[in-house]
Amino acid sequence: MKPCKEKQSFKGVHCLKLLVYSFKRLFYFLPILVCLIAIGFFLFYLIPADPVRLIAGPYATQEQTEKVRQQYGLDKPLHVQFSKYLIRFFHGDLGTSIYTHRPVMEDLINRAPATLELGFASLMGSILLGIPVGVFVALRRNSWADHLCRAITIGGLAVASFWLGIMVQLYLGYYLDLFPIGGRITPGTLLKNLTGFYLIDALLTLNMKAFFDTLLHLVLPATTLGLPCFATIVRFTRGGVLDTLKSDCVLYERAMGLSRSVLVYKYILRSAITAPIVQIGLLIGYTIAGAIVVEKVFAWPGVGNFAATSIIMFDYNAILGFTLWSGIAFCIGTLLADIALALVDPREVSR
Amino acid sequence: MISYMPWVKQFFRDRLAVFGFFIILSLILVAIFAPYLAPTTSIYDVHLSERLQPPSSRHLFGTDSQGRDILSRVIYGSRITIVIAVIAIGASLFLGVPLGLFAGYSQNWLSGTIQRISDIFLSIPQLILAIAIAAVLKPSITTAILALSLTYWPWFSRLVYAQARSLKVSTFIEATQALGASTPRIIFLHVLPNVITPIIIRSTIGMGYTILTAAALGFLGVGAQPPSPEWGLTLAEAREFLPKTWWFALFPGLAIFTVVMGFNMLGDGLRDVIDPRLRISRK
Numbered sequence: 001m002k003p004c005k006e007k008q009s010f011k012g013v014h015c016l017k018l019l020v021y022s023f024k025r026l027f028y029f030l031p032i033l034v035c036l037i038a039i040g041f042f043l044f045y046l047i048p049a050d051p052v053r054l055i056a057g058p059y060a061t062q063e064q065t066e067k068v069r070q071q072y073g074l075d076k077p078l079h080v081q082f083s084k085y086l087i088r089f090f091h092g093d094l095g096t097s098i099y100t101h102r103p104v105m106e107d108l109i110n111r112a113p114a115t116l117e118l119g120f121a122s123l124m125g126s127i128l129l130g131i132p133v134g135v136f137v138a139l140r141r142n143s144w145a146d147h148l149c150r151a152i153t154i155g156g157l158a159v160a161s162f163w164l165g166i167m168v169q170l171y172l173g174y175y176l177d178l179f180p181i182g183g184r185i186t187p188g189t190l191l192k193n194l195t196g197f198y199l200i201d202a203l204l205t206l207n208m209k210a211f212f213d214t215l216l217h218l219v220l221p222a223t224t225l226g227l228p229c230f231a232t233i234v235r236f237t238r239g240g241v242l243d244t245l246k247s248d249c250v251l252y253e254r255a256m257g258l259s260r261s262v263l264v265y266k267y268i269l270r271s272a273i274t275a276p277i278v279q280i281g282l283l284i285g286y287t288i289a290g291a292i293v294v295e296k297v298f299a300w301p302g303v304g305n306f307a308a309t310s311i312i313m314f315d316y317n318a319i320l321g322f323t324l325w326s327g328i329a330f331c332i333g334t335l336l337a338d339i340a341l342a343l344v345d346p347r348e349v350s351r
Numbered sequence: 352m353i354s355y356m357p358w359v360k361q362f363f364r365d366r367l368a369v370f371g372f373f374i375i376l377s378l379i380l381v382a383i384f385a386p387y388l389a390p391t392t393s394i395y396d397v398h399l400s401e402r403l404q405p406p407s408s409r410h411l412f413g414t415d416s417q418g419r420d421i422l423s424r425v426i427y428g429s430r431i432t433i434v435i436a437v438i439a440i441g442a443s444l445f446l447g448v449p450l451g452l453f454a455g456y457s458q459n460w461l462s463g464t465i466q467r468i469s470d471i472f473l474s475i476p477q478l479i480l481a482i483a484i485a486a487v488l489k490p491s492i493t494t495a496i497l498a499l500s501l502t503y504w505p506w507f508s509r510l511v512y513a514q515a516r517s518l519k520v521s522t523f524i525e526a527t528q529a530l531g532a533s534t535p536r537i538i539f540l541h542v543l544p545n546v547i548t549p550i551i552i553r554s555t556i557g558m559g560y561t562i563l564t565a566a567a568l569g570f571l572g573v574g575a576q577p578p579s580p581e582w583g584l585t586l587a588e589a590r591e592f593l594p595k596t597w598w599f600a601l602f603p604g605l606a607i608f609t610v611v612m613g614f615n616m617l618g619d620g621l622r623d624v625i626d627p628r629l630r631i632s633r634k
Contacts, residue, residue, distance in 0.1 A: 035471045039480075043487045154367070154619075158612035160563055162570050163586055163604030166593065174594040289476035293567050297590070311486045312572050319486050326479045334474070 018342055025338050029331040036327040037089060040320045041082055094324070095317035099310060104321035108303055112325075113196030114184060115295070115302035119287040121218050122226030127280060130230045134237025134276070135269065141242065149234060156231030161290050165224040165297035173220060180217050182299035189213055221298040225290050229283045236279050240272030247271075274345055281337020285330030361624045368620020374613025382429040389423035395578050403596050413598035416588060417578075421599065424580035425606050431581045432610060435496055435565045436558040442500035443557070447507025448550065452538050454508065455515025466512065469505035477502045478564055485573035492581070495574040499561050510553055514546040552622045559614030566607050582607050 060068070069075045076084075088095070094104035137146040173181040184198055185191065191210040194201045199218075202211035244250060245268065253267055291304030299305070303325060310318035363369055386392050390411070398418030406413045412421035450469075454462035472480070477499075484498035518524055519542075527537050568574035569583025577584065582603040589599035 031467075032471050032474050036475060039471075040483055043483060150367075154612060154615060155608075158559065158563075158608055158615050160566050160570075160583070160586075160604060160607045160611070162567065162583075163600070163607060166586065166590060166600050167604065170594050170597055170600070285476045289478040292478070292482070293570060296571070307482075308571055311482060314486070316487070319483060323475075323479055323483045327475055330474060330476060 094321040099313045099315040121222040126226040126230035130233030134234040138238040138241035153231040156227045162293040236275040240275040244272045284333025288326040288329040365620045371613045371616025389426040412602045428580040439499035443503040447504035451508035451511030455512040472505040490573045556618035559611040
C-alpha cells in the first residue's frame with residue numbers, strides 16, 4: 001500500500017507544480033499584450049492622415065473637427081491617450097467602430113463564436129487526422145504512402161489559403177454541388193440562438209436538420225483553413241516518431257518483446273508527440289490569422305471577416321481590437337500547448 | 352571550391368530540391384525576360400470588347416474583367432513577386448542579422464532588450480502584424496514590403512542570436528579576442544561567416560513565406576493596388592466574377608502555389624544538404 005500512497009502524493013505535488021507553472025507562463029504573456037497594444041497604438045500616430053478627419057468626414061468645418069477631436073480625446077498628449085487606452089482595454093472597452101458605430105468589443109464578442117467554431121473544427125480535424133497519418137507514414141518510411149504524404153505536406157504549406165478556398169468553392173461547391181459555398185447555415189433554417197455556436201445550439205435543441213446543415217457549411221472553410229495545420233502536424237509527428245525510433249530505449253523495448261502496437265502508441269508516441277504539441281500551440285495563432293482570408297472567401301460571419309471589412313474601411317479601432325484579439329488567442333494557444341507539454345513531459349515544469 | 356563539391360553532388364541527388372531549384376530559376380528567368388515571353392506588353396490597356404474570355408489560342412490563360420490577357424499579367428506579376436520577396440527578406444536580413452549578432456555576442460542590457468523585442472514580434476502572427484502596419488499606412492506595394500520586413504526580421508535575429516552565443520565561447524573566438532581584435536571585427540569577420548549557412552536556409556524558406564503573406568495582403572486590399580498585375584490582387588478581382596470565370600482565379604493562384612512550393616523545396620533540400628541536424632524545421 002505504501003508505494004501507492006507515495007505515488008498519489010507525488011501526483012498532488014505535481015499538480016500544484018503544474019498550476020504554479022501555468023500561472024508563471026500567464027504572467028509571461030502580460031508584457032507581450034501590453035507591447036502589442038503599444039505597437040498598435042503608436043502605429044496609429046505614425047499615419048500621415050489625421051484620424052479626426054477620417055471620423056468627421058471631408059466636409060466637416062473647423063468647429064466640427066475640433067468637437068470630434070475633444071470627443072475622442074485626441075487633443076490630449078500622446079502618453080495620456082495611451083494610458084487611457086490601456087486602462088479602457090483592461091476594463092473591456094476597445095472604443096467604437098467607425099464603420100458599424102457599435103462598441104468594438106461587442107462586435108468582436110458577437111462574431112467570436114463563428115470564428116471559434118471554424119477554428120476549432122479545422123484544428124481538431126487536422127489533429128485527429130494528422131497525428132495518426134504522421135505515425136503511419138513514419139513507420140512506413142519511403143513507401144509510396146510516405147512519398148504521397150510528403151507531396152501533400154509540401155503542397156499544403158505552399159498553397160495560398162484564399163486561392164484554395166476559391167478553388168474548393170468553385171469545384172466542390174459549385175461544379176459538383178457537394179457542399180454549400182458560403183455562410184454558416186442555409187438562410188431560413190430555424191435555429192434557436194443560445195450560445196452562438198451553431199453546432200452546440202443545434203445539439204442542445206435537438207435540431208438535427210440544423211446540425212447537419214451547419215456541419216455541411218463547415219466542411220469547405222474548415223478544410224481550407226485546416227490544410228496547412230494538417231501538413232504541419234503530419235510533418236512534425238513523422239519527424240518526432242522517426243527521431244524516437246532511432247533512440248536506444250526503443251531498441252530495449254523491442255528486445256523486451258513488447259507488441260508493436262503497445263510500443264508505438266504507448267512509448268514512441270509519448271515522446272514523439274512533444275514536437276507536434278508545440279506546433280499545435282503556434283497553429284492556434286495561425287488559425288486566427290488565417291481566418292481573415294478564409295472567412296472573407298466563404299462569407300463566414302466571424303471575427304476574421306469583420307477584420308477584413310475594417311481593413312478596407314480604415315476602421316482603426318476595429319483593426320486594433322482585432323490585433324489584440326488575435327494576440328490574446330495566440331497567447332492562450334501557446335499557454336495551452338505549454339500545459340499540454342508539461343502533462344506529457346513532466347520535466348518541462350521543473351525547467 | 353573543392354570542399355563545396357560534395358554538397359553540390361548531394362544537393363543534386365535530392366530530387367525535390369533540384370525541382371525547387373529549377374522552379375526558382377525559371378521564375379527569375381521569366382521575370383527578367385517578361386517583355387519577350389508575354390504575348391502582349393500592354394498589360395494595363397483595357398479592351399472591353401474582349402473581357403472575360405475563356406482560354407483560347409489567342410489568350411492562353413483567358414482574359415480578365417478588363418479584357419486584359421491573363422498570361423501576360425501573370426508573367427509580369429512575377430516581377431512584383433520577386434521584388435517584394437527580395438527587398439523584404441533583404442531588409443529583414445539587414446535589420447535582423449546585425450541585431451542578432453550584436454545581442455548574441457555582447458551580453459548586456461541592450462542585447463536583452465533586443466531579445467525581448469524580437470520575442471514580442473515573434474509571438475504575434477506575421478500576417479496580423481503586417482495587416483496592422485499596412486492598414487494604417489497608405490496601401491501600396493511599398494507599404495506591404497515595409498510591413499513584411501518589419502515583421503520578418505525577428506526570425507533572423509533569433510536565429511543568429513543563438514548561433515552567435517554558442518560561437519562566443521568557442522576556442523577560435525577566444526583566440527581572436529586574445530590577439531586583440533576589436534568587437535566589430537570579431538563579429539563581422541569571424542562570427543558572421545560561421546552563421547551564414549543557417550541564414551541562407553532561413554532566407555530561402557522566408558522568401559516563400561513572404562510571397563504567401565504578400566499575396567494575402569494584396570488579396571485583402573492592403574498590398575498592391577489596381578491596376579497592378581500582382582497575383583494576390585488579381586485573385587481578389589477574380590473573386591467577383593466567380594463562378595463563371597474559373598480561369599481568372601485559377602492561373603494567378605497556381606503561380607503563387609508553384610513559386611512558394613519551389614522556395615520551400617529548395618529550402619528543405621538546402622537544409623538537408625548543409626545541416627542534416629536540422630532536418631525538421633519550423634516552417
